[in-house]
Amino acid sequence: MVSSSVARGLEDAGLKRFVPAFSGVSDQAFLGLMMSDYASYGVVELEDKQRLFRLIKSIAASVKSSDAPAPALEKPNALIDLDENDGDLLADAGVNFQLSPLANQNPKAPVPSGGGGVPPSEGEDPPKIRVVVRKRPISKKERERGDDDVVDVLAKNNTVVVNEEKVKVDLTKYLEKHAFKFDESLDENVSNEAVYQLTVGPLVRTLFRNGRASCFAYGQTGSGKTYTMSPLPIRASADIFTFMAQQQYRDISLCVSCFEIYGNKVFDLLNARKKLNILEDGKKKVVVVGLKEFGVDDVDGVKALIEESAKNRSTGSTAANADSSRSHSIMQFALKRAAPAPAGGFRRGEDAPEPRVVGKISFIDLAGSERGADTFDNNRQTRLEGAEINKSLLALKECIRALDSDARHVPFRGSKLTAVLRDSFVGDQARTVMIANISPCSSSVEHTLNTLRYADRVKELRKDKADRTPGGVTPGDDAYYAAVARAAGPGQAAAPAPERERERADLQRERDRERASDRYPSPPRQQAGAFAGGGGGGAGADGEGSAAALAERHDELMDSILLEEENLVAFHRAKLEEDMETMRQEMALLQEVDKPGSEIDHYVEQMSALLNIKRQGIQELQAKLDTFKAKLREEEALSRTVHKIRT
Numbered sequence: 001m002v003s004s005s006v007a008r009g010l011e012d013a014g015l016k017r018f019v020p021a022f023s024g025v026s027d028q029a030f031l032g033l034m035m036s037d038y039a040s041y042g043v044v045e046l047e048d049k050q051r052l053f054r055l056i057k058s059i060a061a062s063v064k065s066s067d068a069p070a071p072a073l074e075k076p077n078a079l080i081d082l083d084e085n086d087g088d089l090l091a092d093a094g095v096n097f098q099l100s101p102l103a104n105q106n107p108k109a110p111v112p113s114g115g116g117g118v119p120p121s122e123g124e125d126p127p128k129i130r131v132v133v134r135k136r137p138i139s140k141k142e143r144e145r146g147d148d149d150v151v152d153v154l155a156k157n158n159t160v161v162v163n164e165e166k167v168k169v170d171l172t173k174y175l176e177k178h179a180f181k182f183d184e185s186l187d188e189n190v191s192n193e194a195v196y197q198l199t200v201g202p203l204v205r206t207l208f209r210n211g212r213a214s215c216f217a218y219g220q221t222g223s224g225k226t227y228t229m230s231p232l233p234i235r236a237s238a239d240i241f242t243f244m245a246q247q248q249y250r251d252i253s254l255c256v257s258c259f260e261i262y263g264n265k266v267f268d269l270l271n272a273r274k275k276l277n278i279l280e281d282g283k284k285k286v287v288v289v290g291l292k293e294f295g296v297d298d299v300d301g302v303k304a305l306i307e308e309s310a311k312n313r314s315t316g317s318t319a320a321n322a323d324s325s326r327s328h329s330i331m332q333f334a335l336k337r338a339a340p341a342p343a344g345g346f347r348r349g350e351d352a353p354e355p356r357v358v359g360k361i362s363f364i365d366l367a368g369s370e371r372g373a374d375t376f377d378n379n380r381q382t383r384l385e386g387a388e389i390n391k392s393l394l395a396l397k398e399c400i401r402a403l404d405s406d407a408r409h410v411p412f413r414g415s416k417l418t419a420v421l422r423d424s425f426v427g428d429q430a431r432t433v434m435i436a437n438i439s440p441c442s443s444s445v446e447h448t449l450n451t452l453r454y455a456d457r458v459k460e461l462r463k464d465k466a467d468r469t470p471g472g473v474t475p476g477d478d479a480y481y482a483a484v485a486r487a488a489g490p491g492q493a494a495a496p497a498p499e500r501e502r503e504r505a506d507l508q509r510e511r512d513r514e515r516a517s518d519r520y521p522s523p524p525r526q527q528a529g530a531f532a533g534g535g536g537g538g539a540g541a542d543g544e545g546s547a548a549a550l551a552e553r554h555d556e557l558m559d560s561i562l563l564e565e566e567n568l569v570a571f572h573r574a575k576l577e578e579d580m581e582t583m584r585q586e587m588a589l590l591q592e593v594d595k596p597g598s599e600i601d602h603y604v605e606q607m608s609a610l611l612n613i614k615r616q617g618i619q620e621l622q623a624k625l626d627t628f629k630a631k632l633r634e635e636e637a638l639s640r641t642v643h644k645i646r647t
């Protein structure tokens, strides 16, 4: 049976209701409980699991440090629920954080390794963007099924060479070599720790200087994105906690949130996959409404949240009959500093000011890059998801490029993904690392080349800034649009387009470019001619032209369907609210007509007005639905036609 001090610990941690469940458990067995055991004692909610996990850890630590019996906790560890509109601010400023054990013991804590031994306040800023390629090892299974390793990494000069096997007209085989150079090119022997030191490590230091950072894992399904990405937040948190243990950062706390973008919907991965809405506030700040955020005070806490989010991601996916490679998962760390109390303390009834976000880093495990090519699949949902993935990966590339070129305008509205990551892309302190993951297999060579081309495009602007754009200006600048207009010929407006139009134009240009470079939508080589106009057999020149035109129309339709879908649902919701108001008025009218002496004329007049409102509402909703249905039909037909031409 658990001792009274453990029972008290449960009580203090807000887990009083579980005390009876542990009545048959010894203290020793209690301290040995694993997270997977919790459910058998009825502890199933994430928050409860977290509390229990921390309680056990805390008691175990104190038992270890003294041989005395396990004491009850002074205070339960803080779990902070930011179930508020503003995902950036702590709901309860009065919460006490338990600092990491390091902080309690050693005010002169060691400097974390990720910063290269440099304290946060010193050292050079890391570059705005960094593009790193990581090759994964070939597996035994892949070798057995006849796959070869066709990727060489020349670590010395950071070059990746892909040896693509090709066949001449006389059927003799030859190797075409494709070489790409990146900031870092990592072979299959590079450890996760080394990846951390080369990517996220240097960014951690900047977080303590009001930095904003993001780290993306890009690549086809099975290329090693999750393998690369999952250790990074854990490793980063270790460095963050070590920094936080230093005297000057003791008032900083770490808050963790995690969500998934699936299609054009956002789900909270730390709150049972609750659907979330995204809104832009008056200051153009994009807010994920109701996203839960948890205060964490040690690495194990971060691990537990990662475990939880991974579980929610896979469970949800099964339920939705899809797989995780079709969604982007985003884990965010926000460093928050509590506002100092005014001299003389707070007045009665006065709330403490909300803590400020002083640094933020996002870890993004992107959807499989090849999924963006599913836009001509048999299933409409798959097509729409593919279109959204495609759009988000294009928009992401454009945002990172804009960041690197110091463009005044960043097309973050191009997709949900870039919209929610907006604050990672704006400001002098924004830093991004893109890790492009590649498979070494000969059977994946097309996808590998596509990934490398994408990564190359991300850094291309920096490599050759002046040559990339008309007149040596950068996309997004007014001068750029003026130059584009001049290039388009006389009579074209040179004035800058409105912001949204510009973003659309940027993305469309990128899309055109991708199609021209035969990446999009990634047709098999032997059929590429039919689609990309790249020569070879298949359709003739007319066929190529019409397929390209149809595909372009299809792109436009997909964009408009994704947008309209949201508008339609929002309109429907608004109409429903209006209906409810009308219904309330009808009820009031009925009550009134039942009263003695009521005027029937008034009733008839009011009733007609209400019926009119209802009729008008239905007509408007019906019209919107019909337009949307027509678009769906057109999309279906176009998709079938293009699919036919391609095959």
Ligand SMILES: Nc1ncnc2c1ncn2[C@@H]1O[C@H](COP(=O)(O)OP(=O)(O)OP(=O)(O)O)[C@@H](O)[C@H]1O
Pocket: 135, 136, 137, 188, 219, 220, 221, 222, 223, 224, 225, 226, 227, 228, 324, 325, 367, 368, 437
């Ligand atoms: N650098 C590496 N060293 C050893 N094994 C690796 C490495 N990278 C990936 N793997 C292994 O390759 C397989 C695929 O990796 P992973 O699941 O990370 O791919 P992914 O790109 O995240 O795929 P998905 O999009 O399906 O989630 C896994 O079994 C993983 O353990």
